[in-house]
Amino acid sequence: MIGTMNLTLKIWRQPHAEAQGGMREYQVSGISEDMSFLEMLDILNEQLQEQGEEPVAFDHDCREGICGSCSLMINGQAHGPEVTTSCQLHMRSFKDGDTITIEPWRSEAFPVVKDLVVNRSAFDRIIQSGGYISANTGSAPEANSVPAPREKAMRAFNVATCIGCGACVAACPNGSASLFLGAKITHLGELPQGQPERYERIVDMVAQHDAEGFGGCTNIGECAAACPKGIPLDVISQLNKDLRTAIKAGR
Amino acid sequence: MATPTLVRGARATQSTITLKIAMAVSGILFILFVLAHMYGNLKVFSGEEAFNSYAEHLRTIGAPIFPRTGVLWILRVGLIASLIVHVACAVTLARRAGRARPVQYQVKRNVNSAFSSRTMRWGGATILMFLIWHLLNFTIVKINPTGGETENPYRLLVDNFGVWWMTIIYLVAMAALALHLHHGTWSSLQTLGLTNSPLARQRAKLAGWVVAVVVAGGFSLVPLSVLVGITK
Ligand code: HEM
Ligand code: SF4
Ligand code: FES
Numbered sequence: 419m420i421g422t423m424n425l426t427l428k429i430w431r432q433p434h435a436e437a438q439g440g441m442r443e444y445q446v447s448g449i450s451e452d453m454s455f456l457e458m459l460d461i462l463n464e465q466l467q468e469q470g471e472e473p474v475a476f477d478h479d480c481r482e483g484i485c486g487s488c489s490l491m492i493n494g495q496a497h498g499p500e501v502t503t504s505c506q507l508h509m510r511s512f513k514d515g516d517t518i519t520i521e522p523w524r525s526e527a528f529p530v531v532k533d534l535v536v537n538r539s540a541f542d543r544i545i546q547s548g549g550y551i552s553a554n555t556g557s558a559p560e561a562n563s564v565p566a567p568r569e570k571a572m573r574a575f576n577v578a579t580c581i582g583c584g585a586c587v588a589a590c591p592n593g594s595a596s597l598f599l600g601a602k603i604t605h606l607g608e609l610p611q612g613q614p615e616r617y618e619r620i621v622d623m624v625a626q627h628d629a630e631g632f633g634g635c636t637n638i639g640e641c642a643a644a645c646p647k648g649i650p651l652d653v654i655s656q657l658n659k660d661l662r663t664a665i666k667a668g669r
Numbered sequence: 670m671a672t673p674t675l676v677r678g679a680r681a682t683q684s685t686i687t688l689k690i691a692m693a694v695s696g697i698l699f700i701l702f703v704l705a706h707m708y709g710n711l712k713v714f715s716g717e718e719a720f721n722s723y724a725e726h727l728r729t730i731g732a733p734i735f736p737r738t739g740v741l742w743i744l745r746v747g748l749i750a751s752l753i754v755h756v757a758c759a760v761t762l763a764r765r766a767g768r769a770r771p772v773q774y775q776v777k778r779n780v781n782s783a784f785s786s787r788t789m790r791w792g793g794a795t796i797l798m799f800l801i802w803h804l805l806n807f808t809i810v811k812i813n814p815t816g817g818e819t820e821n822p823y824r825l826l827v828d829n830f831g832v833w834w835m836t837i838i839y840l841v842a843m844a845a846l847a848l849h850l851h852h853g854t855w856s857s858l859q860t861l862g863l864t865n866s867p868l869a870r871q872r873a874k875l876a877g878w879v880v881a882v883v884v885a886g887g888f889s890l891v892p893l894s895v896l897v898g899i900t901k
Pocket of ligand 1: 636637690696699703786800849853856
C-alpha cells in the first residue's frame with residue numbers, strides 16, 4: 419500500500435502489578451500516517467487477539483487530548499516526539515521501518531497496574547489534600563462581583579490547562595511532580611477565590627507530594643519540555659515562593 | 670509504594686522544598702565566597718610582595734578589635750557550616766530521587782535540559798574531592814611538589830603551577846566548578862522563587878553563564894599565566 423508503514427514495536431509487558439515485566443517485540447504493517455498513535459496500538463491489539471494473545475493494556479479515554487490518561491513513554495519521550503498527548507500524536511511523526519519503544523511512566527508513585535497502564539491516584543490525593551477552594555453551594559454568584567486583575571487571570575487560565583497526565587513526572591530525571599504541583603498552586607493562587615486557603619494549600623499539597631514518593635525538583639526543565647499543555651517552568655518558581663512565604667508565616 | 674492516605678499535620682519546614690532552599694542559600698554564600706577568593710587570587714599579577722601582604726592582611730582583618738585570624742576563622746566556620754548543610758541536603762535529595770524511579774527506562778531522551786543540570790551531583794562530588802585536595806595543598810599541610818618554600822604563599826603558588834599535572838588538576842576542577850555554577854546560579858534563583866516570568870528565567874540563566882565564566886575563568890588565569898611564563 420502506498421503511504422503506509424511497517425514498524426517494529428518494543429513494548430513493556432507485565433501481566434499484573436506484582437508480576438515480573440519485560441520488553442516484547444511485535445511487528446505491525448500497513449500503518450497509515452494519518453492514524454493516531456493509539457489507533458496504531460489498536461491495530462496491534464486486533465492482530466494479537468486474532469493470534470489468541472493477550473492484547474496490550476494501555477490507558478485512554480477521550481482520545482482528544484483533554485483527559486490526560488494516555489500515559490505512554492514513546493522512544494524515551496513522554497507522549498512521544500511532539501508536544502502533545504499520545505492520543506493526539508500521529509503516525510506521520512514516524513517513518514517506515516522505525517523501531518518504537520513503548521514503556522509505562524516510571525515512578526515510585528505511579529505503580530504499574532498492567533502492561534502500559536499505571537495508577538496515577540497519587541495525583542488525586544495531592545488534589546484532595548489542597549487543590550480546591552471552599553465555596554458555598556447554591557445559586558452561582560454574579561460573575562463580576564469578584565474582580566480579578568487581567569494579568570493574574572490570564573496566568574491562572576493558562577496554567578489551569580494542566581490535565582494531570584503525569585508526563586512531567588515521567589520525563590523528570592528526579593521523578594518529581596513539581597510542574598504539576600506548580601500548575602495547581604499557581605492556578606488557584608493567582609485568583610481571589612484561592613486566597614483564603616493559599617498557604618494552607620501549599621503546605622498540604624507539597625507534603626502529600628513528598629509522602630507519595632515523588633522526588634525533589636532540581637530545576638532541570640525536562641518537565642516543561644514534555645508537558646503537552648506547555649505549562650512553563652515559572653510555576654515551579656511560584657511554588658517555591660509560596661512555600662517560602664508559608665515558612666515565614668510559621669506554617 | 671507510598672501509603673495511599675492523606676498527610677495530616679503537614680509542616681512547611683519538613684518539605685523537600687525546604688531542603689532545596691537550604692541548598693540555594695548555602696550555594697549563594699559559596700558563590701559570594703568564590704567571587705571574593707577569585708578576586709583575591711588576581712593579586713598574583715601585582716607581584717610577590719602585593720600577593721603576600723594580601724595573604725597576611727586576610728589574617729589581620731578586624732585587628733586590633735579581633736585577635737589575629739579571628740575574622741578569618743569566623744568566615745571559615747560559616748563556610749564549613751554551609752558546606753555541611755549543602756552536602757547533607759544534596760545527599761538526601763539525591764537518594765530521594767533514586768527511590769522515586771526504582772525501575773529505569775530502557776530508552777530515555779533528555780530533550781531540553783542543559784548538560785550542567787544533569788551533572789550537578791557528579792560535579793558536586795568532584796568539587797568536594799578537589800576542595801579537600803586544595804585545602805591540603807595550600808592551607809592545612811602546604812604541599813610544595815618541587816620541594817621548595819611553603820611559608821611564602823606566592824612561591825608556593827608559583828611552584829605548584831610549575832608542575833604540569835598540578836595545573837591539570839586545577840583546570841579540571843575549574844571546569845567542574847563552571848558547570849556547577851552554570852546550573853546552580855539559575856537553579857538557586859528559581860528555588861528562592863525569584864523567577865516568576867519568562868524574562869526573569871532568561872535573566873537568571875544568563876546570570877548562570879556570567880558567574881560560571883567569571884569565576885572559573887578568573888581562577889584559571891593564575892595557573893595559565895604560570896604555564897605560559899607570565900608569572901614566575
Ligand atoms: C562541596 C561539594 C558540593 C556538592 C557535593 C554540591 C552538590 C550540589 C547539588 C547536588 C546541587 C543540587 C543540584 C540542583 O539543584 O540542580 C547543588 C546545587 C547548588 N550548588 Fe553545589 N555542591 C558543592 C559545592 C558547591 C560550591 C563550591 C558552590 C559555589 C561555589 C555551589 C553552588 C551551588 C548552587 C548555587 C546550587 C543551586 C542550589 C539550588 O538549586 O537551589 N555548590 N550542589
Ligand atoms: S503539568 Fe503538564 S505534564 Fe504535568 S500533569 Fe499537568 S499537563 Fe501533564
Ligand atoms: S486519551 Fe485523553 S488525553 Fe489522550
